[in-house]
Amino acid sequence: MTINHTHNQLIDDLAAHLRGTTNRLVWTDMQLGPAGSPRPDLFTLDKSYSKFLPLAYEIKVTLSDFRRDITAGKWQSYLKYASGVYFAVPQGLVSRDDIPPGCGLIVRTETGWRSLRKPTLQHKESLPHAAWMKLVLDGCDRSATDLRLRSGSTYRANREIQRKFGERVAAALSDRDRAESNLKQEQAILESRLQDLRDSHEKNRLKLIDEIRREDAIGVRAHTELATALGLSPDADVYTIRQAAHSAARRLDANSEIAALRNVLSRTKIALDDALRRDPLLSMEQE
Numbered sequence: 001m002t003i004n005h006t007h008n009q010l011i012d013d014l015a016a017h018l019r020g021t022t023n024r025l026v027w028t029d030m031q032l033g034p035a036g037s038p039r040p041d042l043f044t045l046d047k048s049y050s051k052f053l054p055l056a057y058e059i060k061v062t063l064s065d066f067r068r069d070i071t072a073g074k075w076q077s078y079l080k081y082a083s084g085v086y087f088a089v090p091q092g093l094v095s096r097d098d099i100p101p102g103c104g105l106i107v108r109t110e111t112g113w114r115s116l117r118k119p120t121l122q123h124k125e126s127l128p129h130a131a132w133m134k135l136v137l138d139g140c141d142r143s144a145t146d147l148r149l150r151s152g153s154t155y156r157a158n159r160e161i162q163r164k165f166g167e168r169v170a171a172a173l174s175d176r177d178r179a180e181s182n183l184k185q186e187q188a189i190l191e192s193r194l195q196d197l198r199d200s201h202e203k204n205r206l207k208l209i210d211e212i213r214r215e216d217a218i219g220v221r222a223h224t225e226l227a228t229a230l231g232l233s234p235d236a237d238v239y240t241i242r243q244a245a246h247s248a249a250r251r252l253d254a255n256s257e258i259a260a261l262r263n264v265l266s267r268t269k270i271a272l273d274d275a276l277r278r279d280p281l282l283s284m285e286q287e
Contacts, residue, residue, distance in 0.1 A: 011028050011029065025045045027043045041057055052126070053121070055086060061093070062093075066087070081128070084104060084122065086103065088113075091110075103120075230245060
């Protein structure tokens with residue numbers, strides 16, 4: 001399960017982590033030279049005269065953004081200024097095998113940052129002059145290492161509270177932050193389910209309307225056919241059709257009685273003719 005952070009929140013959170021747990025200068029969103037130069041999300045340097053190890057960090061919060069960067073090879077432009085490149089992502093977004101060869105991977109878990117793979121380091125003697133000027137002149141505020149808290153960073157705040165008030169308060173604050181994160185995730189899930197219910201309701205509503213329209217069309221067609229069969233206008237009202245139907249039924253009943261009488265008379269005639277043929281005396285009397 002991935003941790004729900006925005007791109008800028010992860011930048012600030014990782015910067016606070018590096019400032020709080022390493023002896024490094026950290027710049028965020030700093031262009032390493034004139035216009036058109038690379039701009040890693042974080043650029044760091046060890047505060048050491050003997051160990052020159054610049055590192056670049058690229059934050060990714062979506063899989064599509066990560067794949068797009070890998071395809072374009074954007075991270076490779078950082079190697080002109082950095083000994084190594086880290087991809088920094090929420091836990092679960094990508095695996096070690098997804099990272100390009102030579103790059104490192106650091107992930108944000110529910111409890112903090114964890115390095116899963118170190119980058120292959122390249123030796124660097126120094127940075128280009130333009131990059132030094134940019135870092136010194138434009139990046140002074142970004143490399144501050146005092147205890148001022150950056151906007152959106154809870155990691156540094158937790159460390160300062162821990163120093164002043166101890167583990168218990170810091171743990172309580174961490175639990176609160178985790179609870180807020182879980183609440184946001186649950187809200188997102190509930191909103192998704194609510195939208196699914198709305199979509200299902202709308203689908204059923206449209207289906208019912210369609211069925212009603214089809215039944216109405218069948219009713220209109222039956223009305224027209226019955227009126228026509230009774231010799232009425234197709235748009236005759238229901239009362240007129242009902243009266244015509246009753247009248248037709250009465251006529252049919254009368255016609256049935258007549259047909260029955262004719263059938264009886266026919267059978268009687270046949271019986272008399274047969275009797276005359278068999279008895280000559282009856283035939284003579286009739287003459």
